[in-house]
Amino acid sequence: MSNLNIPLMADVAAEGKTPEVLFWVGCAGSFDARAQKVTVAFCKILNEVGIDFAILGQEESCTGDPARRAGNEFIFQMTALQNIEVLNMYKVEKIVCTCPHCFNILKNEYPALGGNYEVLHHTQFLQQLINDGRLKMKEGGAFQGKKITYHDSCYIGRANGVYEAPRTVLESLDNQLVELKRSRKNGLCCGAGGAQMFKEDEPGNKRINTERSEEALASGAPIVAANCPFCITMLRDGVTAAGKQEDVMVYDLAELIVDNNGL
Amino acid sequence: MIQQLIFAIVTIGAFVYAIKQFSKIRRNILLGQDEVIEGDSGQRIKNTLLIAFGQQKMFKRWIPAVLHLFIYVAFLFTQIELIEIFIDGLTGSHRFFSSILGGLYNFIISFIEILSVGAFIGTLIFLIRRNLLKLPRFHTDEMTGWPKLDGNLILYFEIILLIGIFSMNGADMVLQDRGLSHFANTGDFAVSGWLGPSLFSGLSEGALVGLERFGWWIHILMVYVFLNYLPSSKHLHIMLAFPNTYFAKLTPAGEMENMPAIMNEVKSMMDPEAAFSEDMSMEEELPEFGANDVTGLSWRDVLAAYTCTECGRCTSVCPANMTGKKLSPRKIMMDIRDRADEIGKNLDSGDLQFVKEELRAEAKELTAANYDDGKSLFDYISREEIHACTTCNACVEACPVMIRPVEPILKLRRYEILTESAGPSDWLPMFNSIENTGAVWQIPDARDKWRTEALNEQS
Structure with missing residues (x-):
């Protein structure tokens, strides 16, 4: 295993260099213990392939997605304009995100504020690396022939129409993909979006993540692949609530690649 | 004969x-706000032929x-x-x-x-x-x-x-x-x-x-x-x-409309020089943000409400609705239509009691501009309903005639937060945290602590 290298944008810029791509870590990727693992896993892949990248580190702020969706445009504009100032200062052209919410807002909503970048979700980025032959999967890896199911996140799925990229990545692991009953365009939300993550549920008779986790458990797959830190939290909570946390694991696609290739 | x-x-x-x-x-x-239609008209015609005329989305x-x-x-x-x-x-x-x-x-x-x-x-x-x-x-x-x-x-x-x-x-x-x-x-x-x-x-x-x-x-x-x-x-x-x-909008379903008024205000806050260069009239009426009524929505939202066939495909795939929450995207659209009908009926009556109170004494006729019946969309749609939306866009995907129920829901949320300074109190820590620390959670750690730890771990 090669040494982990996670350059900071400020350091790279100080050397007068511009990295090929900025890895936007996001709040969950930075602070949530579970999502941090995905962040590191993705960095390992970037290192392995030899991608020239950097992160903003402490210069990164929340993109403002939950504030905007809760209705708080002021908070959104403040944090977004600040981010755009930083991104434009570093002349960032290409961004990759491990969070679909960051991806959606950077890609679709920052341009109206003066932030124009090529934005990719990490599943799209990984698909490109695989298609270009830059990222090769080890044969006979840990997931060969194993049943894996995939949960479409709303924000790369319906919000942006990305359904195939994550599936291509999964197929490259040579596993047996079991589709959930509600998948692709019909995928069911995990319950976190629209700032729901940051408040109690409205009164109802079931939690949304319970509904989705039950469906994932019904697939019979021991591994649930996801692409969003909030989906991972929600699904893991649902699986744990059903007492299945020992039998069913919820992973991000990047983690599966790291596992497969022993990075 | x-x-x-x-x-x-x-x-x-x-x-x-x-x-x-x-x-x-x-x-x-x-009655809805004017909204400029953007985007390729070729794509629009194609959508009309395939989705409206060809019923493409019905075949789900x-x-x-x-x-x-x-x-x-x-x-x-x-x-x-x-x-x-x-x-x-x-x-x-x-x-x-x-x-x-x-x-x-x-x-x-x-x-x-x-x-x-x-x-x-x-x-x-x-x-x-x-x-x-x-x-x-x-x-x-x-x-x-x-x-x-x-x-x-x-x-x-x-x-x-x-x-x-x-x-x-x-x-x-x-x-x-x-x-x-x-x-x-x-x-x-x-x-x-x-x-x-x-x-x-x-x-x-x-x-x-x-x-x-x-x-x-x-x-x-x-x-x-x-x-x-x-x-x-x-x-x-x-x-x-x-x-x-x-x-119907051609933009990705995940894209929320920008609010230029607020963007410009925040820009001028961030750049003091810009604040002076702009003509800031203090006499201006406090603006209302978001929508609490049909008149605050876009005409496109109201058209969508009148287009709704109440088939309920949206509601049947709504994660909030299927888990027993009060939200039903179909009801949101039906409520908008009912409210538009109500305003329309009152306008037809010409009754001056529907003129805004402060204008009533001088008013000669009732118009959409001076109308105020003391009611709003919130008399039809409860807060609980709009708070339950996960913005998952399942309703948008399900609608055979390209209605986007998420849009009015988010405009109502904007009104609640920006104009009324209300909304779920659970959200306050998140707002404060983003404003003060740039993160959604109030966490004392540095944003790149994970990096330091990961680099330390291997050495």
């Missing part, structure tokens, strides 16, 4: 009344799609027959097109008859589905009273219309066989060619002529009833599905 005169009077009456009703709908839609559910297609195609083709009815009605001719089109006429009418049988079967199954099978999406809270009756009425109308068509054509077939000169030979139609003789062959000539006229009048009267029932019915979708699809 008397028949032609009655026909002309009834027709003019039906159209005058319909035009009046439809112009009210137009007025109500335009095969059974209702096929049944609906029968009724829809039958409806489209019956328009040919309708044109003939107008000509015959006004000139006193009988089956005007038959002499012009010759053999083709038989083919067209036969085709319409076959479609009508399909529509009849479709209608019966729809009635059964709606009333006996108890499909959950037709039996939610918002589907009681008028919406429930509305859903069934159209199916009864359809059956009456079909009875009209077949008694008209069936009697005609028998009369043709008897060689009456008024009933020129058209050849046997596909359905009434055998249905007519087998049902009506025993009737006298007078009874047959009467039956033919009865069918003809039932047909045209049902059309006029339908025309004037549309404006108060969900069946307005047969017209509005087309403009609604054409004007």
